[in-house]
């Protein structure tokens with residue numbers, strides 16, 4: 004958290020953005036705290052890039068308010084721009100410049116003095132493992148290499164808040180990991196990150212909080228664990244017993260889990276129970292078995308993946324929207340927040 008900063012880093016209230024007759028963002032609200040990675044997810048066309056464009060002062064919102072660092076984004080655009088970094092979804096590069104020169108030029112645009120520019124560029128070439136192509140022209144690079152340069156150059160200047168719109172598209176697994184770790188390191192140093200991606204492993208690895216939007220509307224917002232808890236559906240608790248047949252504890256299991264629970268016996272010494280609230284059930288089962296001196300070899304809970312959560316949330320939204328097409332109050336539609 005920045006010294007002297009009060010309130011959230013980003014505060015969005017009732018944001019709406021129309022492109023002519025197309026409503027790309029339809030009344031979303033959320034806050035992002037300092038020093039956090041905020042994952043902004045949604046299917047293609049959901050309104051993610053449009054939201055980023057408003058937040059980064061590239062377009063004016065149709066309605067609603069956005070403030071960053073406690074300042075209104077429209078009235079204080081110039082001041083805000085100085086404190087943010089943006090890697091847009093569209094590729095942008097100077098084809099004729101070498102990577103090293105492009106980094107240097109970018110630093111120059113931010114008014115960095117020569118020595119600091121050179122040091123920072125050298126550091127970025129090394130950290131993003133770009134030595135092999137640092138002296139090549141951007142035009143001569145592969146798509147993934149170009150994307151790496153585009154992300155790396157944003158770190159030429161110091162910033163408080165960084166917007167990354169699908170930064171890892173086209174990156175190989177090693178380059179992706181390098182990028183995510185570099186971002187993580189800066190977050191530990193106080194950077195706030197607004198991050199979009201379609202790759203749920205990246206969300207899992209990086210994000211402290213997640214918002215899921217669709218058709219310009221906010222569907223869910225929570226921590227990854229909170230979302231899994233809410234939308235994970237039924238998960239399995241598996242208990243392997245020590246030298247006791249599973250059948251001998253079925254009475255206890257049914258008593259704790261409830262007679263309607265799905266209970267399986269996948270092996271003679273193992274029992275598996277489906278539950279909406281697996282963690283809680285697991286604790287109760289361990290207590291009940293321990294109270295009857297039944298020894299346990301191992302336990303596991305199969306956690307839901309974020310991909311399952313995403314598909315559940317977006318799937319629910321589609322159904323909800325379809326059944327509410329005549330509802331006058333749009334804000335109440337598809338909200339699960």
Ligand SMILES: Nc1ncnc2c1ncn2[C@@H]1O[C@H](COP(=O)(O)OP(=O)(O)OP(=O)(O)O)[C@@H](O)[C@H]1O
Nearest residue numbers: 022025026027045046047048049050051052053054
């Ligand atoms: N310049 C534009 N003019 C008109 N409509 C636009 C424009 N840009 C985006 N849209 C529309 O706004 C909606 C949201 O688009 P946006 O680019 O914000 O989606 P997104 O969530 O970033 O999708 P993706 O995952 O594909 O990047 C879409 O319906 C899109 O067709």
Ligand SMILES: [Mg+2]
Nearest residue numbers: 051052053092
């Ligand atoms: Mg986009």
